[in-house]
Amino acid sequence: MDISGTKLSYPESAGDHFDRAKEVQAFDDSKAGVKGLIDARVVKVPTIFIRPQDELFEDLKSPPVEMQVPIIDLGNIGERYSRERVVNEVRCASEEWGFFQVVNHGIPLNVLEEMIDGIRMFHEKDPECCAVLHSHVRRASTIEYIKHVTYLGHTLFELLSEALGLALDHLATLECAIGPTFVCHYYPACPEPELTLGTGKHSDPAFITVLLQDQLGGLQIMHKNRWVNVKPIPGGLVVNIGDLLQIISNDKFKSVDHRVLANRVGQRISVANFFKGVFVPPKVYGPIKELISEENPAVYRDFTVSDYIGSFLSKPFDKPGLDYFKK
Numbered sequence: 001m002d003i004s005g006t007k008l009s010y011p012e013s014a015g016d017h018f019d020r021a022k023e024v025q026a027f028d029d030s031k032a033g034v035k036g037l038i039d040a041r042v043v044k045v046p047t048i049f050i051r052p053q054d055e056l057f058e059d060l061k062s063p064p065v066e067m068q069v070p071i072i073d074l075g076n077i078g079e080r081y082s083r084e085r086v087v088n089e090v091r092c093a094s095e096e097w098g099f100f101q102v103v104n105h106g107i108p109l110n111v112l113e114e115m116i117d118g119i120r121m122f123h124e125k126d127p128e129c130c131a132v133l134h135s136h137v138r139r140a141s142t143i144e145y146i147k148h149v150t151y152l153g154h155t156l157f158e159l160l161s162e163a164l165g166l167a168l169d170h171l172a173t174l175e176c177a178i179g180p181t182f183v184c185h186y187y188p189a190c191p192e193p194e195l196t197l198g199t200g201k202h203s204d205p206a207f208i209t210v211l212l213q214d215q216l217g218g219l220q221i222m223h224k225n226r227w228v229n230v231k232p233i234p235g236g237l238v239v240n241i242g243d244l245l246q247i248i249s250n251d252k253f254k255s256v257d258h259r260v261l262a263n264r265v266g267q268r269i270s271v272a273n274f275f276k277g278v279f280v281p282p283k284v285y286g287p288i289k290e291l292i293s294e295e296n297p298a299v300y301r302d303f304t305v306s307d308y309i310g311s312f313l314s315k316p317f318d319k320p321g322l323d324y325f326k327k
């Protein structure tokens with residue numbers, strides 16, 4: 001993967017000739033990603049990644065607030081009293097924050113660590129080493145991870161069903177947890193982190209996302225019009241409500257904007273597990289009948305997941321996807 005042939009401009013030289021679309025295309029075509037820039041020892045952020053001045057100014061004006069998203073302990077959810085408490089916490093977090101972290105979720109720490117280490121090695125070692133990575137040992141630990149996260153997803157959908165006042169298996173019968181997709185991100189250290197972002201502001205086109213992140217931090221969520229840092233907890237996983245659950249809960253649960261800061265210190269690794277529901281054969285989803293009434297009419301129209309994702313991909317990344325599905 002060589003990016004050195006790709007002509008990217010830099011702020012001081014971009015001038016009037018800067019053609020954003022062309023440079024983004026050239027960058028995509030290089031298939032080397034941001035890691036390719038770092039490997040080519042680029043020490044400045046290319047113009048295509050520089051954030052607009054007004055956005056940078058906004059951030060300077062209101063730095064992130066020191067708060068922690070709710071932390072929910074899933075240990076003992078088999079016991080009646082603690083289950084009620086947890087369901088209540090899930091309800092409050094999903095209504096007020098759209099985000100929470102779970103601990104004692106049942107996934108062994110070594111399974112999480114091996115997943116992160118595998119991704120780190122994949123990105124940092126030479127290609128021959130990558131072949132070794134794909135050996136049965138690495139595959140086995142990835143499969144182990146996927147099994148555990150899929151199971152945790154089912155547990156979370158049960159808790160979310162109860163938190164919506166529905167039967168425990170309601171979201172399962174809608175098959176919201178089918179087909180989780182796993183996206184491994186790798187954010188290299190950035191020479192000028194204050195000028196750019198790791199991932200721009202967006203909300204997720206999924207029912208829920210379960211995120212495994214390393215201990216570096218950088219994820220921020222929008223809460224009451226301010227950015228809040230999601231501080232990593234060892235062994236913890238971040239859960240967030242996605243657009244699709246906001247739609248079927250008829251706005252009861254909130255899909256909240258989030259972003260990832262770039263950092264100078266070191267590479268950041270995360271694995272986002274998106275629970276997207278049924279794509280094929282097309283299944284029609286919409287606001288859950290039990291949650292709508294004359295006083296609380298459906299806010300959204302029905303949709304299929306491929307409609308939703310199609311519309312998500314064709315809109316600007318930072319614009320809310322939900323608006324296109326309002327009645």
Ligand SMILES: O=C(O)CCC(=O)C(=O)O
Pocket residue numbers: 183185199204211213219258259260270271272
């Ligand atoms: O890497 C992260 O912490 C978050 C990534 C994310 O928001 C996403 O993939 O949707």
Ligand SMILES: [Fe+2]
Pocket residue numbers: 202203204258
């Ligand atoms: Fe996201």
